[in-house]
Amino acid sequence: MTKTAFITGITGQDGSYLAPFLLDKGYIVHGLERRGSLSHTDRIDHIDHENLHLNYGDMTDGTNLIRLIKDIQPDEIYNLAAQSHVQVSFDTPEYTANADALGTLRILEAIRILGLERKTKFYQASTSELFGNAPAPQNEHTPFHPRSPYATAKLYAYWATINYREAYGIFASNGILFNHESPMRGETFVTRKITRAIAAIKRGQQTHVELGNLDAKRDWGHARDYVEGMWKILQHEIADDFVLATGQTHSVRDFVEAAFALIGHDIQWQGSGVQETGISKQTNQILVTINPKFFRPTELDILCGDPSKAKKALDWQAKTSFQDLVKEMVEHDLST
Ligand code: NAP
Ligand code: GDD
Numbered sequence: 638m639t640k641t642a643f644i645t646g647i648t649g650q651d652g653s654y655l656a657p658f659l660l661d662k663g664y665i666v667h668g669l670e671r672r673g674s675l676s677h678t679d680r681i682d683h684i685d686h687e688n689l690h691l692n693y694g695d696m697t698d699g700t701n702l703i704r705l706i707k708d709i710q711p712d713e714i715y716n717l718a719a720q721s722h723v724q725v726s727f728d729t730p731e732y733t734a735n736a737d738a739l740g741t742l743r744i745l746e747a748i749r750i751l752g753l754e755r756k757t758k759f760y761q762a763s764t765s766e767l768f769g770n771a772p773a774p775q776n777e778h779t780p781f782h783p784r785s786p787y788a789t790a791k792l793y794a795y796w797a798t799i800n801y802r803e804a805y806g807i808f809a810s811n812g813i814l815f816n817h818e819s820p821m822r823g824e825t826f827v828t829r830k831i832t833r834a835i836a837a838i839k840r841g842q843q844t845h846v847e848l849g850n851l852d853a854k855r856d857w858g859h860a861r862d863y864v865e866g867m868w869k870i871l872q873h874e875i876a877d878d879f880v881l882a883t884g885q886t887h888s889v890r891d892f893v894e895a896a897f898a899l900i901g902h903d904i905q906w907q908g909s910g911v912q913e914t915g916i917s918k919q920t921n922q923i924l925v926t927i928n929p930k931f932f933r934p935t936e937l938d939i940l941c942g943d944p945s946k947a948k949k950a951l952d953w954q955a956k957t958s959f960q961d962l963v964k965e966m967v968e969h970d971l972s973t
Pocket of ligand 1: 697717763813
């Protein structure tokens, strides 16, 4: 029987990989699209498929979500929509809580109000940000200590998902995903900011890139691998919560070095703190400087996930290496 999926956040990075993945599996896919004065659908405009349908709505509009879910009658909901930028959440904490925390509650309530508890499975896009500065490696048993308005909102959504599972028997699962990137990554996240800057420097449109904390470490995987994990989480025999990660960690500095090496610059670091610069060994150009405006009021020093539960229970593992991820992103930005 043909399954129907509803993806909130279909216009974002992960939605743009999940939608074709589900269409290829034969799903009818509905997505939630925010109305903007300019189009938000660039990442999915290339998908020309009779089973893809976009519906206007917003995570802050509960009646709209109830009506859409009533009309769509989804077998699976992937709740990917969120104000997902950690630094921006310090400037917009109330909106972030509304969209990320209450938005999740609105969807869970819609499932309950519409009597879909036995029909509709629910996937919640939870995050390694929940762990804060808990010692690495982090897994499903690591205590949470959120350190941003984004993470505190996502903590509410994480527990709402578990509460609706326990209280109403909804198949509701959390994927606790570590950072995942791609050529579709938003342009102000650090990886894509670096790869786009490299392309602009190579074309002579920019001299250098300004960054914040170079020593933060993240467990960076590829979004393509992680959307398969989301689907596997909803196909598991019981609803449960899973860490998806590569198990490897790299600093922002490592990412800078790997990415610039691909256009022939070996970076040498000079100075310290806000005076630190990254200089090309080949040309002596200053290619990286520090701008304190990119520092956060509270930072996470090291994220490194332990994905062994997902490997064992879901037969899922990240396939793309750090080097291949950096290369794909740099090559994409050089070609566009
Ligand atoms: P993203 O590229 O920022 O996409 C976010 C999506 O949410 C976009 O489609 C955006 O719509 C939509 N959205 C934001 N606010 C909304 C609102 N009020 N109503 C309706 N839609 C709204 O994020 P992503 O990287 O794909 O991440 C997907 C999800 O996974 C997010 O919930 C994120 O917090 C979570 N997550 C991401 C990572 C990661 O490393 N990528 C790791 C762990 C968890 P517009 O296109 O209109 O802006
Ligand atoms: N964005 C950004 N811009 N980050 C910078 C910069 C810069 O110029 N310079 C250094 N960084 C550092 C940040 O301080 C952070 O430690 C690290 O680079 C990664 O920042 P982001 O790429 O913005 O991602 P994030 O780790 O804060 O959040 C992403 O991953 C989470 C999962 O751990 C987002 O996708 C979240 O939505 C997701 O939940």
